[in-house]
Amino acid sequence: MKTKQAFITLSIITLIIIGFISTTYKPILWSLLFFGPLILLGFYDILQKKHAIKRNFPILGHGRYMLEKIRPEIMQYFVETDIEGAPINRIFRNLVYQRAKKTNDTVPFGTQMDVYRVGYEWLDHSMYAFNDNEKNSHPRVKVGGPDCKKPYNASLLNISAMSFGSLSQNAVLALNKGAKEGGFAHNTGEGGISPYHLEHGGDLIWQIGTGYFGCRTHDGKFCVDTFTKKATLENVKMIEIKISQGAKPGHGGILPAIKNSEEIAIIRDVPPHIDVNSPPSHSAFSSPTELMDFIKLLREKSGGKPIGFKLCVGKKEEFIDLCKAMVSTGIKPDFITVDGGEGGTGAAPVEFSNSLGMPLRDGLAFVTDTLMGYDLKKDIKIIASGKIFSAFHIARIIALGADMVNSARAMMLAIGCIQARQCNNNTCPVGVATQNKSLMSGLDVEDKSKRVTNFHQETLQSFSELIAAAGVANPSNLKRHHINRRVNMNTVLKYEDIFPYTKTGSLLN
Numbered sequence: 001m002k003t004k005q006a007f008i009t010l011s012i013i014t015l016i017i018i019g020f021i022s023t024t025y026k027p028i029l030w031s032l033l034f035f036g037p038l039i040l041l042g043f044y045d046i047l048q049k050k051h052a053i054k055r056n057f058p059i060l061g062h063g064r065y066m067l068e069k070i071r072p073e074i075m076q077y078f079v080e081t082d083i084e085g086a087p088i089n090r091i092f093r094n095l096v097y098q099r100a101k102k103t104n105d106t107v108p109f110g111t112q113m114d115v116y117r118v119g120y121e122w123l124d125h126s127m128y129a130f131n132d133n134e135k136n137s138h139p140r141v142k143v144g145g146p147d148c149k150k151p152y153n154a155s156l157l158n159i160s161a162m163s164f165g166s167l168s169q170n171a172v173l174a175l176n177k178g179a180k181e182g183g184f185a186h187n188t189g190e191g192g193i194s195p196y197h198l199e200h201g202g203d204l205i206w207q208i209g210t211g212y213f214g215c216r217t218h219d220g221k222f223c224v225d226t227f228t229k230k231a232t233l234e235n236v237k238m239i240e241i242k243i244s245q246g247a248k249p250g251h252g253g254i255l256p257a258i259k260n261s262e263e264i265a266i267i268r269d270v271p272p273h274i275d276v277n278s279p280p281s282h283s284a285f286s287s288p289t290e291l292m293d294f295i296k297l298l299r300e301k302s303g304g305k306p307i308g309f310k311l312c313v314g315k316k317e318e319f320i321d322l323c324k325a326m327v328s329t330g331i332k333p334d335f336i337t338v339d340g341g342e343g344g345t346g347a348a349p350v351e352f353s354n355s356l357g358m359p360l361r362d363g364l365a366f367v368t369d370t371l372m373g374y375d376l377k378k379d380i381k382i383i384a385s386g387k388i389f390s391a392f393h394i395a396r397i398i399a400l401g402a403d404m405v406n407s408a409r410a411m412m413l414a415i416g417c418i419q420a421r422q423c424n425n426n427t428c429p430v431g432v433a434t435q436n437k438s439l440m441s442g443l444d445v446e447d448k449s450k451r452v453t454n455f456h457q458e459t460l461q462s463f464s465e466l467i468a469a470a471g472v473a474n475p476s477n478l479k480r481h482h483i484n485r486r487v488n489m490n491t492v493l494k495y496e497d498i499f500p501y502t503k504t505g506s507l508l509n
Contacts, residue, residue, distance in 0.1 A: 038059060045059065046058050049447050050447055051416075052429075053416075053418065053442070055442035056429060056438070056439055056441075057429065093419070095390060096410045099414075099454060099455045099458035099459060100413070100414040100452070100455040102454050105462075115486075118488055119486065120485070121396060122483075123395055123466065123482055123483060124481075124483075126470055126471030128471050129468055130472075130473060131468070138457075138461075138464075139464075139474065139475055140154060141153070141156060141381060141404045143238060143334055144334050145306075145334045145379040146379060147299060147304075148305070150303060150304045150305045152185075152203075154238075154404055155183060155184035155404070156394070157184060157405055158186070158187065158405075158406050159175055159185065159187055159411050160385045160407055160411070161189040161190065161207050161240075161310070161385075161408065162175075162408050162411075163192075163255075164189070164191050164192075164194040164196055164197065165191045165264045165268070166189065166191065166255070166259070166423070167189075167432060168431055168432060168434050168435060168443065169194070170431055170443040170444075170448075171431070171432045171433070171443060172197060173199060173200065173449070174415045174445045174448035175415065175449075175452055176197055176200045176201075176202040177446075177449035177452075178202075178415075178450070178451070179202035180200045180201050180203075181450075182452070182456045185204065185238070186202050186205070187204075187205040188204055188207050190207050190208070190210075190211065190213060190242050191213055191214075191264070191267070191268060192213035192214030192267050192268055193206055193230055193267075194267050198235055200449075202235070203237045204233075204236050205237065205240055206239050206240070207240045207242050208239065208240070208242065208298075209278055210242070210280065211253060211276070211279065212284075213267070213269065214226065214230055214269070215227035215230060215231075218269070220279075220283070221283055222283070222284040224297070224301060227301060228301040231298070232303055238305060238334070239298055239302055239306070239307050239308075240308050240309065241298070241307070241308070241309040241310070242310045243282070243310060244311050244339070245310065245343060246339040246342060246357050246385075246386055249312040249341070249352070249357040253276075254424075255276040256275055256424060258426045259426050259435045260274060260275070260276055261435050288322045288324065289325050289328075289329060291325070292331040295307050295308075295331060295333050299334075306334035306335060308381075309336060310336075310338075311336070311338070312338075312340065312343070312357040313357070313362075313363035313366055314358065319366070323370055323374040326374070326376055327374055327376070327508070332379050332380055334379075335381040335382070336367060336380055337382075338360065338363050338402070339360070340358070340361070340384075340385070340386025340387065341356065341358055341360070341386075342359055342386050343386045343387070343408075360384060360385070360386035361499075364382070364384050364397065364400045365400050367401070368382060368400065369499075370507070372501070372502045372503070372504050373502045373505070373506050373507030373508075374508060375505040377504075382403050382404075383403065383404050383406055384397045385406035385407065387409060388407045388410065389410045390462070391463035391466045394463050395466055395478060398478045399478040399479055399480050399495060410455065410459075411452060411455070412433075414451045414455040415432060415443065415451060416431075416443060416448055417430060417433070422434075427439070470482060480495035480496035480501070
């Protein structure tokens with residue numbers, strides 16, 4: 001029996017027993033002084049909408065918040081860390097929560113990091129900082145090359161790819177409504193376009209993976225007709241071909257049978273209640289030239305919308321071959337999404353998560369410089385994704401060459417994820433990454449959608465203030481010389497020293 005139903009049933013039984021026994025044994029009424037407040041607290045937990053874990057686990061859920069109060073002091077050395085060793089749960093998770101709830105996001109006692117540790121990074125500030133009130137706090141990025149008929153004016157920060165199936169319907173609804181209210185885009189993930197992606201009318205980036213969910217034949221091949229029908233939907237603003245993702249490059253998506261409900265099976269056009277493992281590579285193309293032809297086909301069938309692809313960089317020569325194919329065919333994607341090897345997922349083999357795929361900053365610098373070397377960057381926007389939580393994360397990624405960024409993990413935290421690490425078991429206690437209807441009902445769409453909008457707005461405002469402090473008028477003016485990195489105790493290098501620029505057109509000959 002589910003926790004909420006169990007609590008309600010137990011409360012009723014307790015009250016009946018007390019009432020029955022009290023007719024013959026009056027002192028039993030004193031037990032109401034103990035059970036009464038607990039029962040009232042439990043029903044309050046069920047009815048409130050701000051805390052999913054209390055809704056799903058009345059009374060018991062309070063234990064989590066009690067532990068959270070003392071966690072920074074007693075557990076800071078045991079929490080998950082990012083690739084630089086910074087305690088991510090203690091710093092960035094709390095930052096996301098504060099901005100999503102619009103509470104005070106300042107911190108006491110100065111920096112939260114050891115500024116002399118190897119890997120510490122910072123942005124150069126200026127004596128001649130701009131007044132942020134004179135700047136555009138929410139810059140837009142036009143995505144669409146010479147062959148694009150319907151370019152998209154995108155936000156600098158958008159929701160990264162997360163599929164319905166991996167996420168619950170309430171999580172998808174909250175994310176999409178937040179995107180609609182905040183004026184930014186929501187990547188569908190490779191699971192296809194669900195009714196929950198369309199209900200609130202938020203802008204969509206439709207991701208097409210190796211399983212071609214939502215545009216596939218019964219034998220799993222790409223279907224032009226179903227693609228055309230969905231690609232021309234008004235909500236769909238861009239289309240992204242997923243070649244690989246950072247969490248499990250070269251592996252393909254995984255949807256465990258326990259999450260593959262009848263509804264999800266219909267959306268993906270697969271049998272229900274079985275494990276759904278996407279192929280590791282595409283069947284619609286098998287060479288750089290064929291990928292360019294596929295991009296051209298999708299652009300034509302979508303009515304001229306921006307078409308791009310997503311990859312975690314692996315073999316450098318393979319990406320170089322893609323650039324050569326762009327030059328030789330004259331066909332170019334409108335955007336390229338670079339995903340870092342540190343990217344997250346609900347389910348991936350540990351070896352793939354930890355030891356396969358190029359980290360974001362290395363991959364992003366390589367992609368940017370290669371496009372510059374082949375004189376392609378002017379027509380192609382670069383999107384970057386991989387553990388992006390804060391304004392500084394955005395700044396250093398744009399300084400390396402990205403035009404805009406996607407965030408998945410921070411957006412999940414904004415809608416209530418507590419990093420319970422139950423994503424692959426269908427038992428997410430806050431209803432974010434589960435298909436259990438009882439658990440997902442704890443996630444209130446109205447409340448959490450506002451938090452998504454708040455996080456987006458507050459983070460971009462902080463970004464605007466940050467670059468203004470550096471004397472940078474526009475995000476496109478952020479360059480590699482603005483970012484510093486300590487490479488050892490006595491040596492600090494600029495990003496332009498670590499990732500030297502490639503001269504435009506230098507690779508054409």
